[in-house]
Amino acid sequence: MLRSVSAKTVRDHARAFLWWMLGLVATVWLTVAIYPTVRDRPELNRLVQDYPEAIRAFLGEGSIDFVSAAGYLSAELFSLVVPLVFLVYAIGLGAGALAREEEDGTLDLLLAHPVSRRRLVVEKAAGSGALVVALGVVLWAALWASAAAVGMDIGPGRLAAATAAGVLLALAFGALALLVGCATGKRALATGASAAAAVAAYLVYGLAPLVDALEPAQKLSPYYLYAGGDPIRSGLDPAHALILLGLALGAGVLAVVLFDRRDLRV
Amino acid sequence: MAAPAIQAEGLTKSYGSSRGVVDLAFEVERGEVFGYLGPNGAGKTTTIRLLLDLIRPTRGRASVLGLDARRDSVEVRRHVGYVPGELALYPRLTGREHLSFYASLRGGVDPRAVDDLVERLDLDLDRPVADLSKGNRQKIALAQALMHRPELLVLDEPTSGLDPLVQQEFYRLVRERTAAGGTVLLSSHVLSEVEHVADRVAIVREGRLVVVEDVAGLKARAVRRLVVHFAAPVAAEPLASLPGVRSVEADGTGLRFEVEGSLDTLVKAIAAHEVVDIVSHEPDLEEIFLSYYREGERGAA
Numbered sequence: 001m002l003r004s005v006s007a008k009t010v011r012d013h014a015r016a017f018l019w020w021m022l023g024l025v026a027t028v029w030l031t032v033a034i035y036p037t038v039r040d041r042p043e044l045n046r047l048v049q050d051y052p053e054a055i056r057a058f059l060g061e062g063s064i065d066f067v068s069a070a071g072y073l074s075a076e077l078f079s080l081v082v083p084l085v086f087l088v089y090a091i092g093l094g095a096g097a098l099a100r101e102e103e104d105g106t107l108d109l110l111l112a113h114p115v116s117r118r119r120l121v122v123e124k125a126a127g128s129g130a131l132v133v134a135l136g137v138v139l140w141a142a143l144w145a146s147a148a149a150v151g152m153d154i155g156p157g158r159l160a161a162a163t164a165a166g167v168l169l170a171l172a173f174g175a176l177a178l179l180v181g182c183a184t185g186k187r188a189l190a191t192g193a194s195a196a197a198a199v200a201a202y203l204v205y206g207l208a209p210l211v212d213a214l215e216p217a218q219k220l221s222p223y224y225l226y227a228g229g230d231p232i233r234s235g236l237d238p239a240h241a242l243i244l245l246g247l248a249l250g251a252g253v254l255a256v257v258l259f260d261r262r263d264l265r266v
Numbered sequence: 267m268a269a270p271a272i273q274a275e276g277l278t279k280s281y282g283s284s285r286g287v288v289d290l291a292f293e294v295e296r297g298e299v300f301g302y303l304g305p306n307g308a309g310k311t312t313t314i315r316l317l318l319d320l321i322r323p324t325r326g327r328a329s330v331l332g333l334d335a336r337r338d339s340v341e342v343r344r345h346v347g348y349v350p351g352e353l354a355l356y357p358r359l360t361g362r363e364h365l366s367f368y369a370s371l372r373g374g375v376d377p378r379a380v381d382d383l384v385e386r387l388d389l390d391l392d393r394p395v396a397d398l399s400k401g402n403r404q405k406i407a408l409a410q411a412l413m414h415r416p417e418l419l420v421l422d423e424p425t426s427g428l429d430p431l432v433q434q435e436f437y438r439l440v441r442e443r444t445a446a447g448g449t450v451l452l453s454s455h456v457l458s459e460v461e462h463v464a465d466r467v468a469i470v471r472e473g474r475l476v477v478v479e480d481v482a483g484l485k486a487r488a489v490r491r492l493v494v495h496f497a498a499p500v501a502a503e504p505l506a507s508l509p510g511v512r513s514v515e516a517d518g519t520g521l522r523f524e525v526e527g528s529l530d531t532l533v534k535a536i537a538a539h540e541v542v543d544i545v546s547h548e549p550d551l552e553e554i555f556l557s558y559y560r561e562g563e564r565g566a567a
Contacts (some may be wrong), residue, residue, distance in 0.1 A: 002359075002367040012356075105354030109407070112318050112348035112420075113371040114340050229419075263321035264350070 003109075005120060009086050009127025013093065020089055020135060025142045027085075032146035035069070042067050069147070069154040070232045082139065082166045083223070087198050089135060090174030093128040095190035097121075097180035100129060102265055105230070111264065121256045122145040125178055129171060129248075132213075136167035154232075162232040167246035169226040173198050176253035182259035222247065269332030271296050271418050271449035271496045272317065274358035276326030279312055287473040289326065294451060297444055299479070301460030302453040309456040309473040310453040311351050313420050317451075318348060331417055342374065347411035351422035351453070353403060357396035359460050361389055361406045368410045380404035386435055412439060417441055419450045425459055437463050447548050457549055461485065469555065486527045487557045488549035495520040497540035508532055526557065 065071035101107040140163040179192035201223040208218030229237030272294040287309040294300040319339035328335040338485040469476040502514040
């Protein structure tokens with residue numbers, strides 16, 4: 001289990017991962033279990049249609065259809081809960097990957113071993129990324145199993161597309177947190193900056209239909225790359241997916257370069 | 267002839283204010299134990315972190331085992347064992363898990379070397395290091411530094427927290443390493459910690475190298491404070507003029523001496539009186555620095 005830095009990264013977070021997994025599975029299960037009562041009350045759709053224009057615009061297209069399986073999951077899980085959970089998880093991992101060892105002082109002894117700084121960042125990033133992907137697999141499996149249990153009209157492919165979009169969004173912001181952590185060695189700064197960037201991305205995307213000045217910026221928001229293509233109905237947009245992946249890899253490369261160049265803090 | 271174990275040329279690390287090191291130039295030969303001595307904050311840890319490429323020099327360069335400390339740092343670290351001064355381990359991992367992790371980063375080590383260290387240092391391998399005393403954590407750090415039989419051991423204040431028996435075992439381990447051709451850089455802020463094992467000693471103060479000298483030469487400079495209690499009062503004046511005696515002060519039936527270098531003449535002189543007790547204090551590093559500075563001033567005058 002301790003044969004490499006990436007293996008150790010996974011192991012260090014194994015116990016916490018179980019708790020995240022349990023919480024996520026419980027959330028998915030409870031949400032899906034309520035669905036049959038919603039499906040049997042199509043008047044709920046009219047309720048949402050009576051919301052003020054501004055709120056409907058902010059909630060997005062999916063909110064107008066609340067009763068279909070895709071519409072329900074989109075409104076109840078994928079518009080906020082899933083990105084929030086995955087962003088918090090990925091940003092925490094990314095920010096801590098190196099900055100935590102640097103702040104704790106364990107990095108000095110680690111880097112006194114024959115491991116290049118570049119390889120260290122790559123291994124930490126690989127271990128952290130694998131954990132985020134694994135949490136995505138958990139989400140997908142929980143959705144599929146619970147949707148099947150209540151006879152929800154949605155297949156594993158659509159669930160996989162929506163989940164993958166969430167994972168990619170999380171990887172992009174997790175990589176940003178890794179980058180700030182690698183560049184500064186400060187975990188709190190890395191967490192705060194990345195969380196602020198994620199909130200900004202969400203607000204820009206949500207408010208753009210309401211604020212003329214933000215309109216052109218909407219498609220620049222990473223949240224648009226996550227939700228704009230409506231993956232739960234239309235599948236994963238390859239261009240959006242590639243851009244998110246590119247952002248994650250770009251931030252990762254920059255993290256490697258900056259970490260390689262600076263002095264480690266005492 | 268192999269390249270020196272360590273070679274520093276104009277090695278400089280500037281931080282904003284006063285910390286850092288300035289124009290360090292010294293060589294550590296293969297097979298010697300090199301004491302690196304200075305008060306806290308003098309730049310000892312900064313020097314060591316430069317050698318390990320944890321920080322980068324502002325100017326100058328260092329080579330370790332003939333390799334460039336900066337460019338070939340991974341190769342350097344393959345042959346170096348390191349005990350950090352501010353030791354931080356992973357609190358939830360046991361000693362065994364630490365050794366296995368660090369060994370895997372080195373591509374594996376000889377299990378017999380690990381077993382030998384576990385036995386000799388009497389390591390507690392099964393508890394998370396958070397539950398271990400400082401001394402027991404320090405022993406795990408020593409074991410990871412020694413288990414791959416490094417060509418160069420870099421030890422930053424390694425015996426802090428160790429009980430005296432383990433310290434003796436530690437000094438034996440250091441000696442074995444040099445007997446096998448290895449080299450040891452041993453930093454400390456107390457002379458007594460290095461004088462047993464070191465062949466030569468460098469003294470740093472405020473980031474500058476004050477002197478590099480063999481241990482015998484250094485001890486000859488050492489200023490000792492000695493309090494001698496006599497059965498009856500003894501006149502101070504005749505003793506004050508003995509060679510090496512820098513000052514004498516009467517204190518009841520006792521006399522306080524400051525003696526530079528050998529105590530031999532003084533001890534022989536006081537033996538004429540009835541001595542009740544002698545209290546000797548650790549030679550003060552600061553006093554040794556000052557003696558070098560005084561010499562520098564005399565040389566300049």
